[in-house]
Every structure is written in C-alpha cells, then in structure tokens.
Amino acid sequence: MEIPGDLLYTKEHLWLRAEGDMITCGITDHAQELLDEINVIELPEPGSVIARDDILATIESLKSVFDVLCPVNGKVSHINEKLKEKPSLMNSSPYQDGWIATLIITNKDELHSFLTVEQYTDFISG
Amino acid sequence: MRIHHPEWFKITLPHDKIFYSIKTGIKRSGLHTVCEEAGCPNRIRCFSLKRVTFLILGKVCTRNCLYCGVTKGTPDIVDKNEPVRIAGFVRDMKLDYLVITSVTRDDLADKGAGQFAAVIAEVKKERPGCRIEVLTPDFSGDMSLLKTVLSAKPFVFAHNIEVVKEFYPRLRPGGRYSLSLELLAQAKEMNAITKSGIMIGLGETINQIKATLKDLKHAHVDVITIGQYLPPGKEAPAVRKYYTPQEFNSLKVKAQSMGFRQVCAGPLVRSSYCQVEVTE
Numbered sequence: 001m002e003i004p005g006d007l008l009y010t011k012e013h014l015w016l017r018a019e020g021d022m023i024t025c026g027i028t029d030h031a032q033e034l035l036d037e038i039n040v041i042e043l044p045e046p047g048s049v050i051a052r053d054d055i056l057a058t059i060e061s062l063k064s065v066f067d068v069l070c071p072v073n074g075k076v077s078h079i080n081e082k083l084k085e086k087p088s089l090m091n092s093s094p095y096q097d098g099w100i101a102t103l104i105i106t107n108k109d110e111l112h113s114f115l116t117v118e119q120y121t122d123f124i125s126g
Numbered sequence: 127m128r129i130h131h132p133e134w135f136k137i138t139l140p141h142d143k144i145f146y147s148i149k150t151g152i153k154r155s156g157l158h159t160v161c162e163e164a165g166c167p168n169r170i171r172c173f174s175l176k177r178v179t180f181l182i183l184g185k186v187c188t189r190n191c192l193y194c195g196v197t198k199g200t201p202d203i204v205d206k207n208e209p210v211r212i213a214g215f216v217r218d219m220k221l222d223y224l225v226i227t228s229v230t231r232d233d234l235a236d237k238g239a240g241q242f243a244a245v246i247a248e249v250k251k252e253r254p255g256c257r258i259e260v261l262t263p264d265f266s267g268d269m270s271l272l273k274t275v276l277s278a279k280p281f282v283f284a285h286n287i288e289v290v291k292e293f294y295p296r297l298r299p300g301g302r303y304s305l306s307l308e309l310l311a312q313a314k315e316m317n318a319i320t321k322s323g324i325m326i327g328l329g330e331t332i333n334q335i336k337a338t339l340k341d342l343k344h345a346h347v348d349v350i351t352i353g354q355y356l357p358p359g360k361e362a363p364a365v366r367k368y369y370t371p372q373e374f375n376s377l378k379v380k381a382q383s384m385g386f387r388q389v390c391a392g393p394l395v396r397s398s399y400c401q402v403e404v405t406e
Contacts, residue, residue: 011141012139013139031139034140034170036165037165037359040127040130042129058129060129060130060131062165062357062358062359063131063165063167063356063358064131064135064136064137064167065131065133065135065136065137066136066137066138066139067136124146125146125150126143126146126147126149126150126151
C-alpha cells in the first residue's frame with residue numbers, strides 16, 4: 001500500500017497536496033482498496049463553495065456508495081474531468097491521475113489539523 | 127454515468143483500531159475471508175464488531191455460480207494447517223462468534239467436509255466459548271459428509287438456497303434446488319440449528335420468493351436471511367430490482383408469520399451478517 005511522504009491526510013482517508021491557498025485532494029490508496037472497483041463519480045461544479053464535511057463528491061463502487069466529504073472550507077477551483085469518463089483512475093492512480101478536485105481554501109490555518117504520513121500510517125495499522 | 131445503487135448502500139470508511147487489528151491479523155495469518163474475497167460492503171462494520179467469515183479450502187471454487195465473485199478454476203492444495211491457524215486467530219482476537227464457509231470442492235473425495243470438522247474441533251479447543259456457524263456447500267448431496275460436519279457440533283448449520291427455484295440451474299449450474307432443501311432437512315433431522323439465505327433482485331417475483339420461503343419452512347429451516355443481490359463484477363447478471371427497506375420489512379413480516387425462529391431481511395443482509403440468536 002502506497003502512502004506518499006509529501007502529502008497530508010485525513011481520518012476520512014483523503015490525501016491533500018497544499019500549494020499556497022490551494023489544495024488538491026483525492027482518496028488514498030487504502031481507501032480505493034476498501035471501496036474496490038470504482039464505477040461512477042459525481043463531481044461538484046467548479047466555482048461552488050463547499051463547507052468542511054459537506055459532500056464534495058460521491059463515488060459508486062461495485063457494492064457500495066461513498067460520500068467524499070470536503071476536507072476544508074473552500075471554493076472549487078478545478079475538478080478532474082477525466083474521472084467522469086474513467087472513474088477507475090482512482091483505483092489505478094489514486095495520488096496522481098485519480099485526483100478529485102482543487103479548492104481555494106478559506107482559512108489556511110485549517111491545514112494544521114491534518115495528519116502527517118506517519119500519523120496516517122499509524123492510524124491505519126492494527 | 128449516474129449512481130445506480132440507492133442511498134442505503136452508503137458506507138463510511140473505518141475509523142477504529144478494532145477494524146485494523148482484525149484486518150492486519152487476517153493478512154498476517156495468511157487466511158482468506160469471504161468478506162474480502164467477495165468485497166462485501168458490510169466488512170468494515172463487521173470487522174469493527176469482530177465478525178469474520180473465513181473462507182476455507184482455498185479461494186478457488188470448482189463451481190461457476192453466476193452471482194458469485196469468488197475466483198473459479200483449478201482449486202488450491204488443501205492446507206492442513208488451516209484449522210490450527212484459524213483457531214489461533216480466534217483465540218488471539220478473542221472472537222465470540224465465528225462463521226466458517228468454503229469454496230465448493232467437488233474435486234475432493236470428502237468434498238471438504240473433514241476440513242470443516244477439523245476447524246470446528248480446533249476452535250473449540252482454543253476458545254471453547256466461541257459459537258461456530260458453518261455455511262457449507264451441498265456436498266453433492268452426500269449425507270454422510272453432512273454427518274461428518276455435524277458430528278463436530280457447530281452451533282449453527284447453514285446452507286444457502288441462494289436464489290428462487292426458477293433460477294436453477296441457470297444461475298447455479300452444478301447445484302440442485304431439491305438437493306439443497308434435502309440437505310437442510312437432513313441437518314434438522316440430525317438436530318442442528320439450521321439456517322439458509324436467499325438473494326433477491328435478480329428478476330424473481332414476490333410469489334416466487336414466497337414459494338421458496340415455503341419450501342425452506344417445509345425443510346424445517348430455523349433461521350432465514352433475505353438480502354439484496356449486487357453483482358460481483360461487470361460480467362455478472364445485472365440487478366433487476368432494488369428492493370426498498372420497506373419491501374424487505376414486508377418480506378420479513380411474511381416470513382415471521384410462516385413460523386421461522388429468526389428472520390433477517392434488509393438490503394445489506396448477507397447470510398453471515400446475521401448472527402443466530404441464542405434462545406435456549
């Protein structure tokens with residue numbers, strides 16, 4: 001299972017890459033393994049303002065549906081249009097081609113609340 | 127593409143250490159679970175509650191049921207240490223209820239019955255208080271093999287009818303509806319608590335479901351489970367109907383009125399998701 005060292009993580013199994021007041025996010029390798037084969041994703045509209053813990057995207061896999069809750073208060077800047085055609089990119093490349101959205105964050109202080117790679121690794125180990 | 131599954135199939139991902147200790151323990155032990163092999167949507171909740179269904183006798187099945195996601199083909203070599211390893215897991219994780227199921231092993235002389243008995247015996251030795259439910263294949267109707275399993279005294283004997291009569295043999299080639307009923311009836315004759323499950327949503331009618339329930343009642347089955355079929359892959363038959371929780375509840379009421387000792391019905395109900403209650 002891959003957990004890159006240069007990203008931040010949440011207990012909801014999302015990863016974040018922070019650059020200035022922008023963050024890019026997606027689901028972790030561990031999350032895609034648990035969800036299994038992803039068949040559909042419903043993405044937000046660019047420009048929409050989403051509160052932390054509101055639904056950012058909804059994923060349907062073979063046998064379940066999963067709401068991706070927004071990790072920050074922010075405004076959607078870009079969405080990964082490729083996922084509409086090929087949602088399985090979240091399975092095959094969760095940290096690169098399978099990114100979900102980029103958001104402009106309202107308050108940069110929120111970035112302090114996320115997990116480091118060590119903390120996330122510990123969180124998901126038995 | 128729009129989302130197909132209704133909202134009641136929404137899951138949350140794990141947050142607790144029990145889930146991870148069970149998941150890590152399974153991986154470390156080299157054992158297989160049907161929970162993971164079938165990608166069961168309940169497994170996050172089940173593992174967090176220390177509910178595990180081990181898949182014994184390898185993870186390759188000699189049959190080709192269309193609704194099942196388990197790998198088909200040339201079966202694995204039987205692992206003689208499997209009973210000891212399962213018993214060790216049950217002891218270390220302090221499980222109080224355990225479900226053991228297997229792939230169908232038509233290639234073996236005893237169809238795998240001896241391995242079921244060995245697992246039951248080992249678990250009883252290592253953790254005497256743990257209740258063991260076995261969910262077996264049909265053993266091709268060889269009742270002496272059923273006896274082998276029941277002689278080890280599992281808490282519950284389960285064998286799933288899986289689908290309504292009309293879908294045999296198309297969806298369950300190699301299986302026979304009457305033979306599965308006979309196996310359940312014989313298990314009852316041998317004084318087991320018996321249990322059977324059916325998946326719905328494959329295009330059956332309500333009357334066909336009711337007729338199947340009636341047949342299970344005639345076989346003196348104690349506990350039944352009714353759950354929504356979900357395809358294990360793109361080649362599997364598509365869902366023809368998503369029954370609502372209300373419709374499942376109506377079926378539950380109907381089944382209860384028929385006199386079953388325990389009825390579990392709901393979209394996410396799976397045979398081994400529903401633990402048999404102790405009434406004695």
